[in-house]
Amino acid sequence: MQRVVSKLRTALANPRAALPYVRSRLRVARGLAALSRYRLASLYVADLLGGTDRFESYVRANEGDRYPELDVLDFRMRVDALDEGLSRELLRDGVREPLATEAYRRELTRLESERGPLTVVDAGANIGYFALQYPALSRYVGGNGNEDEHVEGDGNDEKREGGEGEVIAVEPLPSNAALLEGNVALNGFEESVSCHRCAVGSSTTRTTMHVSTHSNWGTVGDTMGMDHFVDEIEVPVWRLDDLLRDRAVPLDSVDAVRMDVQGYEYEVVRGMADLLDRGDLGLLFLEIHPWYLRETGEYDAFLSTLEAAGFEPVFVADGRTGVLRSEKASYTERELDVDSLDELRSVDFTTEVVLRAG
Template sequence: MADIITKVNRALSDPTAVESWVATNRRKVKRWIRRGELGPLIGGLTGGAFDWNAYTSYLAWRADDGVVVRDINGSEMVLDPSMDGISQELLMYGGREELSASIFERELERLATRLDSTVTVLEIGANIGYYALLEARVLGDDGHVLAFEPDPRNIDLLTRSIERNGYGDRIDVERVAVGDSDGTVTFNVLPLSNKSHVDVDGFDRKHGIERQIDVAQKTTSTLLEEHDVAPDEINVVRMDVEGYEAQVFRGMPDVLASDQPLVLFFELHRPRIDDESFEWMLQMLEESGLELVAVTDLEGPMWYEVQLPWTSIDDLRKIGDDHSTHVILRRTP
């Protein structure tokens, strides 16, 4: 009840907030009706009114072995309805970051037609496998995904999805953080599974830390050596590491220096990157011979995601200090 009163008071004091709320939820409702999905519609209504999602709560109560399987992007994905974050988002909407994912999928298909050899992917911060499964499906038997994820909760769901789809020969999974050195790091486990991250001074911790665990960290160079993969065999790097981007890039100099075709897709968490590291990243991307394919704005719900009219790496300097975006680049020798 207190939450409802807060929402009403906010609406009365700021009418523009009502307009935004109506526009956002009109699109949600239309999508659920079009798909004939009554459950997510009810969940959306209860979530908006009470901050309690009746749909995902019901799924958690009825879940067999605590999980639910859904078709996501053409693969069966094992989801945990009790886990805040990406699992619940996929159960509600059937997808996420759809514009970014579609552009990335197009780049994967384009790359596969250009290469006669196996397309090798580095999937860094694989989480529960949204993108790893997409990569495995799109590339098929011609793809090899090396997936790295430090959160044990995510590893469990990812492994189960791989087994369910028969992708064991396409995706290798290792529980490890990827960074700029080999050793052990503190990992912050958050209720939102896709917000967990390596602990770094200055990180925004507004989501609250559930617990901290020690995890192994390795550089990309070390991991490739252990997997017997040459740096110039890497054709795709996809990562979401919650502000740890510069550290990951510093640990993969040979991949970035290669002259092979490369697709690079990462979430740029500008608020969590200091100015010096940010400038270093932009210079590194330019020196690696990469060209900008797309930058998508992550503001708002996933179907409001828009492609920004930026055409060069230099345009990334326009990103505000309080903003995060998806960046897709390619190198075409």
């Protein structure tokens, strides 16, 4: 709650930022009310207005209210009411990063039309938002096969014939992994989504991971004194090449990789060198953190590795999600006019990038 009070003070010092911040939190409360979680909604608003922590205290004392279930596009998810990150975004908007989500779904549909059922790796799968996208898409096909016709699941779709492909979902944080596994089961995707409790990096080892109040901000990198990191745990790390071999997944069978690893992107790419060199990847979807990669001196090498592997961007968006930026509060993505990886070298903020094999 101290962090909420701090944000409110920041907002009051910057009146232009105050209204969007309050609106965002009120939309979370509205999302809870829409799920008939009226007590949670009222406590959430009361905390916002009074600077109290009754919401968190109530949820911790009543575990049955902690994991509300909601519709997300054409599948369902349980979220964590105490998570200040992805879960609250889904309660607020019912979708995360809508432009990137649409671009990713579009590219998966295109690639599947070319190759048939896909094998997708999701590194940093969190509670399953992106890991569930492909099996949900693959489960139904509209009248003429146009993905846009069945994104909302209008009930008129026909069951797709044949296999549904495979998603290899990798998530190191136990709390996230438990929700991920539950969300896979909730949608009946156990046959098409396998969950692996580990991180991926440049070597197969163990490391310390920093746990955040935002479930999707956990990292093995430098936290640089950020106050949302509240714990540390030790987790196993695999090179992605090694993980796939250990699970008997042929490298040339993997069609797409998505990763959101909070500044650890180059480490993951270094650990999938064989996959890039000998595999048949057609699609990468990355959240890139240039500010961190520059701190470690790896940004140029990271982009050069992707260029050498033959990938070109088909979608790039501003991926910053902070609601109290000093210049202007923002809650929406903004697509960027970036046509090459080389143009990304001048970008210094988080970006969502969908890359297609050239």
